[in-house]
Amino acid sequence: MKEKSKRQTDPALVQARREQVLSAAADCFRRKGYHGAGMAEISKTAGMSAGHIYNYFASKEAIIESIIEQDMEKLFSIFQEYEDQPGDLVTILLDGLDYAVEHHTDVNQGALDLEMFAEAARNDKVAEQLRKSDCYAREKMRNLLLSERSLIKDLSATELESRIEVMFAMINGITIRKTLNPHVDKAMLLLALRPAMRVLLIPF
CATH class of the missing domain: 1.10.10.60 (Homeodomain-like)
Incomplete structure (x- = not known):
């Protein structure tokens, strides 16, 4: 016993x-x-x-909440790596695009993400969890871009938030593009994404 x-x-x-x-x-x-x-x-x-x-x-809803929490833990690990890695911050973040694009072009992951977004549209609790995760990610990115290694640390709060929103829109939008155009691949996306992201990480 x-x-x-x-x-x-x-x-x-x-x-x-x-x-x-x-x-x-x-x-x-x-x-x-x-x-x-x-x-x-x-x-x-x-x-x-x-x-x-x-x-x-306790419920199916608790399961999906735990899946979202897992994603938050992965985000924590990724941003911690960015913070701990020595060297030029722009290079570190541009190199990190490899994982971001691979993640968002994964068909299975994309199907799960889209399903969670759809559930968030009708389930306030799931929506709250996803927004909490997004808020956390934006906060971690904001901290990086305000650090001494950042080239845009002196931007106004409004302009910094604007750049973060556009960065996240580009990354999150990959999931939808992969769904609508299954032929899009990592190499194709990185070809334009890297220079576009670089522009947002340096002063205009």
Whole structure:
């Protein structure tokens, strides 16, 4: 009995089970949409009972919130790398476009992102989570662009925010472009994106 209790409360096991559910749910959301993927479908894909899933997530909404939280953790890691990496900030951010474009041209990731955006249009809680994530990303970028290494640290607050919004619009828009034009690829996008982004990272 004690051994069973230990297995159930082992943090590593709990985390592994949560990851298993999140991966299965993401797959279901991509294939069938948020509303089309019920807990029965998610449990089947995850290979565990719906009752077992409820030990880790209170609802389907809690699952999608956790998926968004995972994305926030990835963002934290990426921006932390930017902050810790020595050297020219413009070069560091332009080099980071490789990962950003690869992420946003990934068909599976794009399908999941679009599904979450669609759910946000009708679900205030999901919308709040996505806006929180976006706010966090903009704050981290703002901090980088106000640092001593930035060439545009002396811009007015309004102009700095304007540039950040355009940067994010270009990156986030890649998902839609990939959906509408499946033939677009990373190399093609980077050809124009790098010089366009460079313009926003230096004084006009």
